[in-house]
Amino acid sequence: MVKSQPYHALPTSAELPCSDDTPVDNEDQNFIPNLLLFLLESIWANRNDWFFGVDMGIYHTTGVSHLVPVVPDGFLSLGVQRRKADKSRSSYVVWEEENIVPKLVLEVVSKTPGDEYDNKLKIYAKLGVLYYLIYNPQYWRRDQHQPFELYKLIDGEYQLQIGEPFWMAEIGLGIGRSRYTSGTIQREALYWYDETGTRYPTAEEVAQAERQQRELAQQQAQAERQQKERLAAKLRELGIDPDNI
Numbered sequence: 160m161v162k163s164q165p166y167h168a169l170p171t172s173a174e175l176p177c178s179d180d181t182p183v184d185n186e187d188q189n190f191i192p193n194l195l196l197f198l199l200e201s202i203w204a205n206r207n208d209w210f211f212g213v214d215m216g217i218y219h220t221t222g223v224s225h226l227v228p229v230v231p232d233g234f235l236s237l238g239v240q241r242r243k244a245d246k247s248r249s250s251y252v253v254w255e256e257e258n259i260v261p262k263l264v265l266e267v268v269s270k271t272p273g274d275e276y277d278n279k280l281k282i283y284a285k286l287g288v289l290y291y292l293i294y295n296p297q298y299w300r301r302d303q304h305q306p307f308e309l310y311k312l313i314d315g316e317y318q319l320q321i322g323e324p325f326w327m328a329e330i331g332l333g334i335g336r337s338r339y340t341s342g343t344i345q346r347e348a349l350y351w352y353d354e355t356g357t358r359y360p361t362a363e364e365v366a367q368a369e370r371q372q373r374e375l376a377q378q379q380a381q382a383e384r385q386q387k388e389r390l391a392a393k394l395r396e397l398g399i400d401p402d403n404i
Contacts, residue, residue, distance in 0.1 A: 169220070169225055169254050171252070171255065187267050187294075187296065187297075188214070188232050188267045188269060189213070189214070190348070191232070191233070191265070191267050191294060191348060191349050192211075192213045192214070192232050192233030192265055192267070193213055194339070194348055194349070194350075194361075195211065195233060195265070195349060195350075195351065196211045196213060196233070197361070197362070198350065198351050198359055198361065199211055199235075199351065201359075201362060201365075202332075202351060202359055206241075207240065207241040207242075208237060208238055208239065208240070208241070209235065209236065209237050209238075209239070209241060210235070210236045210239050210240070210241060210248070210251070211233065211234070211235050211236075212231075212233065212234050212236075212248070212251050212261075213232070213233050214230065214232060214233075215230065215234075215248070215250055215251055216228030216229070216230050216250040216251065217229050217230070217231070217234065217250070217251045217253065217260075217261065217286075218250060218251070218252045218253060218254075219253040219254075219260070219286055220253070220254065221285045221286050221287075222282060222285075222286075228250065229279065229282050229283070229286070231261075231264040231265055231266055231279075231283075232265050232266055232267045233264070233265040234251070234261040234263060234264040234265065234288075235261055235262055235263040235264075235330065236251070236256065236259055236260070236261045236262060237259075237262050237330065238257075238259050239256050239257075239259050253286075260286050260287050260288055261288050262288070262289045262290060262327075262329060262330050263288070263289065263290040263291075263292065263327070263330060263334075264283055264288050264290070264291055264292070265292045265294065265349075266279060266291075266292070266293050266294070267294050267295075268293065268294065268295035268297070268298050268299075268302065269298075270297075270298065272302070275293050275295075276293065276302065276304060280310070280317055283312075283317075284312055284315065284316065284317055287312065288312065289311065289312050289327075289329060290309060290310070290311055290312075290327055290330070291309070291310040291311075291312070291317055292307075292308070292309045292310075292334065292349075293307075293308045293309075293310075294306070294307060294349060295307075295308070296347055306336075307323060307335070307336055309323075309325050309334070323335040323336065324336075324350075324352040324356055324358070326352070326354055326356075332351045332352070332353075333351065333352030333353065333354070333356065334349060334350070334351060334352065335349070335350060335352055335358075336348070336349060336350070337350050337358055339361075341363075
């Protein structure tokens, strides 16, 4: 058993590296968690009790050493300040967060295997992370797993959950896959969902929907004007002044 140190002997976040400096080897490892973060900034725009970290070290006292962080591609914590003292975090230090561990961690599997299915699974279970999502869209056949695997910590062990999008009641969000479109490029991405299974749209999709609504309203208004003009012209042909009706 790892012996934890008293809190006064633990280093502060300013004294700890922000990550393990391991470079990513595919675009999804940056894109996927950042998309989830940007969506949350819209979904929970009026909430300040959450934090979503991207490629950030989580320092904890349940591992081999409190100086060795675990660095998921993304993670979500609830019940913490969105920004601490109005400053950005350089790392997530559990003993500075009232011992609040993330509710959800995300690992995007890369070309170089990163122990997502064994060692990291054990680390997150020991840390007490409730949900662990392994997203493996490219190498799932190699790893003999499914592209989307969400595990829930039950009685100290992770159990694979069935269903997608999967509703995480403890978080108040669902998560699953859908298509992402940017210009002429389409790709698969992870999204947040509401309790009905409806996907939360991106800012671009919201803007596009609003633009389409405005265009439709303009078209309807133009059609009504044209209809009134045709009716007025017909009345004039009959010797009736439409302005005096």
